[in-house]
Amino acid sequence: MSGRRREGRAPRAGGRPRGRGDAGAAGRVDGHVARKRFGQHFLTDASVIDGIVDAIDPRPGQNLVEIGPGLGALTLPVLARAKALAVVELDRDLAQRWRARAESGLRVIEGDALALDFSSLGEDLRVFGNLPYNISSPLLFHLFDCAEQVADQHFMLQKEVVDRMVASPRSAAYGRLSVMLQWRYRMWPVLDVPPEAFSPPPRVESAVVRMQPRATAELRGLRAARLQRLTAAAFSQRRKLLRHGLGPWLQEQGYEGDFDLQRRAEEVGVDEYIELALELREHGAASAAPGA
Secondary structure (H helix, E strand, O other), X not given: OOOOOOOOOOOEEEEEEEXXXXXXXXXXXXXXXXXXXXXXXXXXXHHHHHHXXXXXXXXXXXXXXXXXXXXXXXXXXXXXXXXXXXXEEOOHHHHHHHHHHXXXXXXXXXXXXXXXXXXXXXXXXEXXXXXXXXXXXXXXXXXXXXXXXXXXXXXXEXXXXXXXXXXXXXXXXXXXXXXHHHHHEEEEEEEXXXXXXXXXXXXXXXXEEEEEEOOHHXXXXXXXXXXXXXXXXXXOOOOOEHHHHHXXXXXXXXXXXXXXXXXXXXXXXXHHHHHHHXXXXXXXHHHHOOOO
C-alpha cells in the first residue's frame, strides 16, 4: 500500500466491562495475561463496549461471526442479544477457555482468520471484531473473497487505517487502500476509541468502521485483481506524476487512451480508477478477439 507505515497491533476484546482507568494490573484481565505476539489489548470500557454492540445491533436469526473474541467484552453482550454466534480465535488458550465455558449458542473456530474460508460459514454473514493491526490490510482483502455472502462488517482498527479507508482524493490519507475498499464497500466511521479504553492501553488511537459490500451490479463486472494491479502501479511513486509510474505500466498493457497522467495518484478519484480499469478490460478483450 502507498505510504505504508509499520502498523501497531490490534486491541483485543475481553474481560468484564470496567470503567475507564479501572483495568487492574497492566496486561492481566480476568486471570489472562495479554500476549504481545497476538497483540492483545483487552477492551474494558463499558461505554465503548455498549457503543460498539449498539452499532452492530445483533439480533436472533442473524449469521454473526466474531474475529478474535478475546475474553468476551463484545462476545457476551452480542451473544446475549443474538442467541447464536461463531467466534474465530487464534490463541489456543483462549479458544480452549471458550470451549470450556460451553456457552449456549456459541461455536468456537480455533485458527487463523487469514486462513479461514469465510464463505464456508454461510450466507448473510455479519462479521465483526478487533483486527490485528499488523495484518489488517491482508485480512480486509482476504474478506473480498466472500463479500457477496456478507451483509456487513464492523471492525476496530488503528484510527489511522480507518482514516485511510474512508479518505477522499487530494488528502494525505488517500491511497491504494482507499480506492480498493471504496470500490468494494460502502463505509462509515462509527466511533473513536482512546487508548485508555483498553488494558493494557495501546500506543495508538483506535476507531470502529462499518463496511457494507456493494451490490454486484455496482461493481460493473470489474475484477478486484485488475484494479489491484492498476492501483499498485498508480501509487508506486505517489510523490511523482502518474506518467512516471502508471504511464509505463499502461504502455505495457497496450493502452492508447487519453487518461490524464499529468496528475499525482492521490488526485484521481475512485470512479476514475474504475473507469480506467474498465477501459483496460475492454481493450484486453478486443485485443484477444479473433482477427483483432
